[in-house]
Amino acid sequence: MIEMNQLQSGIVEAASKVRASNPMAGSITNSVTIDFVANAQLAVGGSAAMVYLPDEGECLVAAGGAVYINMGTLLPVYEETLPRTAAAAHAAGKPWVLDPVGIGIGSLRTKLLRGFKPYKPAIVRGNASEIIALAGLWDLEGDASELSRARGVDTTDTVAAARDAAVALARYTGGAVAVSGESDLVTDGSTVAYSTGGSALMGKVTGFGCSLGGVAAVYAAQADPFTATLAAVAHYNVAGTRAAATADAPASFKVAFIDELYRATPDDIANNPLRIEEA
């Protein structure tokens, strides 16, 4: 198992590199939160580009350091765009991040999510119900009946209930998995880390999970998947804690949060409370 001080110095290095190099992580994401995803990516030091078309997804893989696929609001063209983009990232050895938001809704989403399995996302980021459902769909932990527990886009499960699913997914992909909630779980299949902080107001604004996935892609352009995911999650927790000190309602909180993402230093991010245990 990796040592805590190694993890913290990795996070400082990742955050410093992102700020210094402005890495581009292109996204195919949902129409509800697309603006929040791009603004969060910029606030942490990255560069954003959002597309819908199949050849444009492949272009973003070639042009960027990582790519982000979020399943939120599927359109017919995504039936072609998403597999082509994931396949291009896999073939190029570029990290890609999957947010299986809405897993369980409709047959196209299920077909596309099942089809991603061989392309092994470097990072899977979801809430507890989404992570449990994806591990079931990929026959890694639980079974396909787990799909039915996901209700819309919000979780009905606890982070603790998704631990085994997260570990199984990370062991399969060889990358990292984040399960978000009050305390976020991040694992690479051998270490399980818990990052605390943030605010309950993050559950009262749509897009905190989606934008965290986009920020994880920015970090993945500069760090290994586990370090990148830990850095993104800790960055969110430190900014959420600070935003809650100045804003007490959803809309003003979102504005304050983006400001705090921008203000947080690499040391602030690495010093956010973190606990680790063996998987």
Ligand SMILES: Nc1ncnc2c1ncn2[C@@H]1O[C@H](COP(=O)(O)OP(=O)(O)O)[C@@H](O)[C@H]1O
């Ligand atoms: N009760 C909470 N306390 C602190 N942070 C939270 C809470 N709920 C959600 N968050 C944070 O909000 C972000 C999105 O998590 P979540 O709402 O679980 O994802 P999703 O939007 O995909 O359902 C994460 O950074 C998570 O840590």
Ligand SMILES: Cc1ncsc1CCOP(=O)(O)O
């Ligand atoms: C409400 C909604 N519907 C489809 S995608 C989406 C956004 C979900 O965003 P998040 O999971 O980050 O809150």
Ligand SMILES: [Mg+2]
């Ligand atoms: Mg979500």
